Amino acid sequence: xxxxPESYRxxxxxRNALRGxxxxxxxxxxxxxxVSRRNNAxxxxxxxxxxxxxxxxxxxxxxxxxxxEVFERIQLDPRHCDTVVLAFGxxxxxxxxxxxxxxxxxxxxxxxxxxxxxxxxxxxxxxxxLDLLRGVxxxxxxx
Amino acid sequence: MDSMIGAVRPAAGAGRCQSCAGPLWQxxxxxxxxxxxxxxxxxxxxxxxxxxSNHDGGERRVxxxxxxxxxxxxxxxxxxxxxxxxxxRKVAARLRSALRETDxxxxxxxxxxxxLLDKPxxxxxxxxxxxxxxxxxxxxxxxxxxxxxxxxxxxxxxAAPGTGPDDLLGQADLAxxxxxxxxxxxxxxxxxxxxxxxxxxxxxxxxxxxxLALGQFELFYQPxxxxxxxxxxGFEALIRWxxxxxxxxxxxxxxPMAEDLGLIIRIGEWVLRAACSEAVNWPEGLSVAVNVxxxxxxxxxxxxxxxxxxxxSGLPGPRLELEITExxxxxxxxxxxxxxxxxxxxGVKIALDDFGTGYSSLTQLRSFPxxxxxxxxxxxxxxxxxxxxxxxxxxxxxxxxAEGVETxxxxxxxxxxxxxxxxxxxxxxxxxxxxxxxxxRRHLEASNVEESNR
Numbered sequence: 001x002x003x004x005p006e007s008y009r010x011x012x013x014x015r016n017a018l019r020g021x022x023x024x025x026x027x028x029x030x031x032x033x034x035v036s037r038r039n040n041a042x043x044x045x046x047x048x049x050x051x052x053x054x055x056x057x058x059x060x061x062x063x064x065x066x067x068x069e070v071f072e073r074i075q076l077d078p079r080h081c082d083t084v085v086l087a088f089g090x091x092x093x094x095x096x097x098x099x100x101x102x103x104x105x106x107x108x109x110x111x112x113x114x115x116x117x118x119x120x121x122x123x124x125x126x127x128x129x130l131d132l133l134r135g136v137x138x139x140x141x142x143x
Numbered sequence: 144m145d146s147m148i149g150a151v152r153p154a155a156g157a158g159r160c161q162s163c164a165g166p167l168w169q170x171x172x173x174x175x176x177x178x179x180x181x182x183x184x185x186x187x188x189x190x191x192x193x194x195x196s197n198h199d200g201g202e203r204r205v206x207x208x209x210x211x212x213x214x215x216x217x218x219x220x221x222x223x224x225x226x227x228x229x230x231x232r233k234v235a236a237r238l239r240s241a242l243r244e245t246d247x248x249x250x251x252x253x254x255x256x257x258x259l260l261d262k263p264x265x266x267x268x269x270x271x272x273x274x275x276x277x278x279x280x281x282x283x284x285x286x287x288x289x290x291x292x293x294x295x296x297x298x299x300x301x302a303a304p305g306t307g308p309d310d311l312l313g314q315a316d317l318a319x320x321x322x323x324x325x326x327x328x329x330x331x332x333x334x335x336x337x338x339x340x341x342x343x344x345x346x347x348x349x350x351x352x353x354x355l356a357l358g359q360f361e362l363f364y365q366p367x368x369x370x371x372x373x374x375x376x377g378f379e380a381l382i383r384w385x386x387x388x389x390x391x392x393x394x395x396x397x398x399p400m401a402e403d404l405g406l407i408i409r410i411g412e413w414v415l416r417a418a419c420s421e422a423v424n425w426p427e428g429l430s431v432a433v434n435v436x437x438x439x440x441x442x443x444x445x446x447x448x449x450x451x452x453x454x455x456s457g458l459p460g461p462r463l464e465l466e467i468t469e470x471x472x473x474x475x476x477x478x479x480x481x482x483x484x485x486x487x488x489x490g491v492k493i494a495l496d497d498f499g500t501g502y503s504s505l506t507q508l509r510s511f512p513x514x515x516x517x518x519x520x521x522x523x524x525x526x527x528x529x530x531x532x533x534x535x536x537x538x539x540x541x542x543x544x545a546e547g548v549e550t551x552x553x554x555x556x557x558x559x560x561x562x563x564x565x566x567x568x569x570x571x572x573x574x575x576x577x578x579x580x581x582x583x584r585r586h587l588e589a590s591n592v593e594e595s596n597r
Contacts (some may be wrong), residue, residue, distance in 0.1 A: 010285070014434050068285040072233060075282045078275075083283050085290045 009091035010060045010067050011126040016081040017050060025053075028079070033102050040099040047071055048095045048133040050103035057129045061093045086126035094134065103136040122135050146520050171250040173228055174235035182249035188229060189261040193302060205302040206264050208273065209315040210238075212254040212280070213294035213327045223551070226286045230293070233286075239281045241272065255273045260456075261501045266301075266332070273297050273330035281328060297330035315543040317341055348404065351397055354411060359385050363573035366582060367432070367544065367566045370558045372489055374588035376431035378468070379566065380418040381573045398436075407436045412448045419456035419463060421576060425583060428433060432464040432494065437471035442477070460490025466517065467493065469501035476510065483511050494544070499528060505535075513541050515564075520547025523567070526560055533561035 029051055039045065046064040050077050058074075060067050062071065067088075095101050171178040177185065189205045212234065215546040219227035233253065236254060238248040247259040258276075260269060280295035297321025302311050302457055316331040320341075322331035354360060364378035399409045422431035439445040453460055465486060472479055483493055494515035495508065499522050508516065516536040521547060523530045536543040545557040547568030557565055574582065 008288075011440070064288060071285045072236075075284075076237060076279065081282070085283060085285065088288055088290070114542065118259065 001065070002125055003084050005037045007061055007091065007092075008064045008089065009017065009069055010068050010085065010096055011087040011129055012083055013055050013057045013125070013129070014084070015082040016053060016055050016079075025051075025126060027049070029102075030075075031057050032079070033100055037099040039073075043070060045099050046093055046095045046100075048098060048101035048137065050129075050133060050136070057132075058093065059130065059133060061091070066112070068116050086122045086123075087127070094130070095137070098137075101133070101137055103133050145542055147580075169395065174232055174250045176238070176256070177247055177249035178236050178252045179249065181246065181253065182259065183308055183312075185247055185261075186563055189259060190302055190306065190308060190311070193261075194219060204264060205311075206260040206269050207300050207302075207311050207315045208258040208260070208269075208276075208320045208330075209260065209298045209312070210256040210276065210280075211296050211319055212256075213296055213323075215254040215293050218291045218293060222286060222289055222291060223344060226289070226291070229286045232283055233284050234280055234293075237282075238276065241275045241279055246272075253319060257312075264506070264510075264575060269299055269301075270330075273299060275331060277328060279406065281592070294328040296327045298322055298333065300333035308514055314338070344400075347397070348400060349405060350389075351404070354384055354386070355406070356368055359387075360413060360417075361385055361409065361416065362421065362429075363575055363577065364421075364579060365566055365573040366571045366586075367564055368570050370554075370562055370565055371517070372590075374590050375583065376564055377432065377462075377464070378422075378579075379423075379432040379434075379573075380414065381434075382414055391431075402436060403437055405438070407438050408442055408444050409557075411436055411439045412444070413451040415448050416455060419452040419458040422458045422462060423458045423581075425579075426587065429530060430462045430464055430492070432456075432466050434466045434496065435471070437468070437474070440467075440471055440482055441475065443482070446482050446489075449486060449491060450489060453491075464492040464494055465514065466496040468496050469498070469504070472507050472510065473502070474525065480511055487512075498532060508535070508539065515541075515542040516546040516563070517546055520567070523547040523557070525555055529557060529560045529562065537561060568577075 005073055010143055020028070029049075031117065036049070040062075043066050044060065045066060047058060047060045047062075049056065049058045051057070060070055062070075071085075074080075114125075152174070170176065170181060181538045183488035186207065193205050194383055215227070215434060218230055233252070234247065234256070235250065237260070242248055242258060243262065245262040247261065249259070251257050254529070257270075277295050277297060281293065284291045284293075296319060298317065298321065300311055300318055306314075310421075314337075318331045318333040320359065321337055322329050348462045359372050361383045362380045363383050364380055369373070369376040369467065379492070382394055383396075384394075384397055386392055398407070401410055417546070418431045418433045422429070425431075435445060439448070447565045449465070452458075467483075486493060492514040493511070495513045496517050496518045496519055498516050499519045504535065508546040511588040516532065518532050522532075529545060533543045543561065544565045544566065545562040546566055548554050548557060548569045550569055552567055553567075554569055571582065
């Protein structure tokens, strides 16, 4: 799949609207993952998700139309709000093995919503998110 | 999803094709929601059933939401009509996702949607749905790889016993109007006061459209005093509307409406003609200041209107001063500046009005060689601001006028702080034309006395 010219990548961040203890948040995000993995496998979507107390960041990869449809479905979800699209364009798949890789809660070094949603910083922020996801997946692969 | 589409179809018997018994409604082709005709028919049915069940002692209240998309035109213009259509389809899907199966969403036309809530609803439920809709619709959309952002304004009305479909839609429309007036991206409930306000507005509009033809406008003139010479320098012309029943209407109460209705252009032309033909009767040293509305620039009608007023009255250009606000410069600045230059070529003076209340941008102050800057009345007691603006204006070669002078003490301080001219109630209220000769004579006599005392 890598290098497929038909593949598009969308990166967005949104504000976490979930409330609860860390364990409750993990459980709720677990639900999100189960459903999204099932749908994504069906739709040929790959990608990765990470979250912390304040925000979600997600990468979606796949055909242009399908990615946009999935994005629209995600928009209807009340568990987040204030979505900002950081990047959308043709790009080789990086998470080709993952119907939705879960990078877990972002570490202490990860940026909060305010930092990532800073005006003018979309390109830097999307690069930063990609790096975060790549790094986490590398560590998981090595373990 | 299929069941939901099923739910928006009319009950058996109503509006069915004679031969095939299928529904007559075509629906909205673009969004697959109900269209206006179907919505009205279903609303009418719901109100009838509601009236019967209320009669039987049951509780069933029908509510209607009117939804307008904010900034939809910008998407249409920016991304093209196919993108606009795709956006409308997505809005329709988001609408459906937030509604109960028994609610009926419809597209009434353009970017106008409506929802019929026909199961028992109270204000709390409707409020929750409306909150959700405003949030959902204003979330970003991805269309053909571009991000589009719009908002939603919603008006809500509950049917009272005996309310017809058109009345109910009208009430929801008034509530929609209110939510837009309060800043869009929100919802508002209908309340009877809105009806009264709308009626009063319609009546005012009717009268305002006739006012020019009936000669109901008058100019009042407020003296302006030169602080250095301590003499009369001229008058600012201020419009008044003398209505046979309402009495003297203040500009704040009708100018915004005149701007909305596009009447301001012709009213502005009348003001220019009337002020110039009055000022030409005054002693030569006295000038007249006229306020100009932004729309007069945007329509390109100002320069010809000024030239015509000067030609008709014979008033020399330098005795006319036009007062413009910063707002006028904000939209299409280069074109406005081009017109200001054309006005200068007629010899007319240009003043920047209400300085300090808007953006007070130094860029704007420097964008054009204004002859005068007028410090807004709200700063009459603010020595720091007055001194700063006076110094700034003076060093840019502009006269500096202080407005809203109400006491002798203020007048003394404004002179000290470097203002060159003052106007306000302390000097004189705006006066009607018959009072002008008296004021002019008194000032001439006073300066003659001063002259002979020297």
